[in-house]
Amino acid sequence: MKTLFSLEEVDMDFLAAAPYRYEFITELPAQIDDVWAGLAGDAPLSWCKLVKDARYTTERPFGPGTIRQLTVMPGLVTVEEKFFLWDETPGERYEHAFSVVKSSAPGLKRFGEATLLEATESGTRLTWTFGIEPQLPLRPALPLANPALRQGFKSLVTDTEKYYA
Numbered sequence: 130m131k132t133l134f135s136l137e138e139v140d141m142d143f144l145a146a147a148p149y150r151y152e153f154i155t156e157l158p159a160q161i162d163d164v165w166a167g168l169a170g171d172a173p174l175s176w177c178k179l180v181k182d183a184r185y186t187t188e189r190p191f192g193p194g195t196i197r198q199l200t201v202m203p204g205l206v207t208v209e210e211k212f213f214l215w216d217e218t219p220g221e222r223y224e225h226a227f228s229v230v231k232s233s234a235p236g237l238k239r240f241g242e243a244t245l246l247e248a249t250e251s252g253t254r255l256t257w258t259f260g261i262e263p264q265l266p267l268r269p270a271l272p273l274a275n276p277a278l279r280q281g282f283k284s285l286v287t288d289t290e291k292y293y294a
Contacts, residue, residue: 131207133231139241139260140213141226147239147260149271151279153286154256159293161248164255165223167292168244173197176292177285191215197227202281207233214243221248236267253293257286 144150157164167173169191174180181200185191195212209231216224226243245256259282263271 131233133207133209133233134235134237135231136229136237137239138211138213138228138230139239141243143239143262144226144241144243144258144260147241147262149261149263149275149278151259151282152256153258153283154254155286155290156249156252156254157290157293158252161221161223161246161253162219164246164253164293165217168246169223169225174199174285174289177288179281179284179288205233208240210242222246236264238262238264255286255289257282 139147167176171185173183173185175183179201181203183197183199185195185197187195187197191212192215193213195215197210197212198207199210200207208229210227211230212225212227214224214226216222223246224244227241229237229240229242232240239260239262241260243256243258245258247254247256261271261278
């Protein structure tokens with residue numbers, strides 16, 4: 130079992146102004162309810178190469194307080210996510226956001242993610258936002274890792290675009 134380090138929880142204000150913030154907006158030619166079913170279903174992000182395993186440890190119905198475990202970079206990092214926002218308007222809009230509350234990667238103070246789906250005439254607009262704040266010892270090194278982090282997050286978007294093409 131990997132050692133998991135505790136992180137501070139985040140909110141939407143943090144995600145809007147995180148020290149390291151990454152936002153991606155893309156149009157998917159798929160119906161919004163189908164995209165949401167993939168993102169919030171029993172095997173979330175199963176199409177993403179970066180994600181080795183993702184599963185909810187909370188029973189349905191999901192909402193604020195839901196816990197999900199995710200293993201990424203094939204098996205190198207495990208995180209526990211706690212959702213603080215979960216809003217569903219079927220056929221129109223879906224949004225959820227979480228704090229990473231535990232991570233096997235040391236050096237993180239806060240890390241969160243928000244996903245917004247909006248129905249469009251041609252399918253779904255996906256806005257994916259990531260925010261990171263490193264702990265003090267890691268702050269000088271994070272600018273060097275910034276391109277790799279951006280590419281890693283972008284790969285989630287690219288894999289999602291391919292999956293829903």
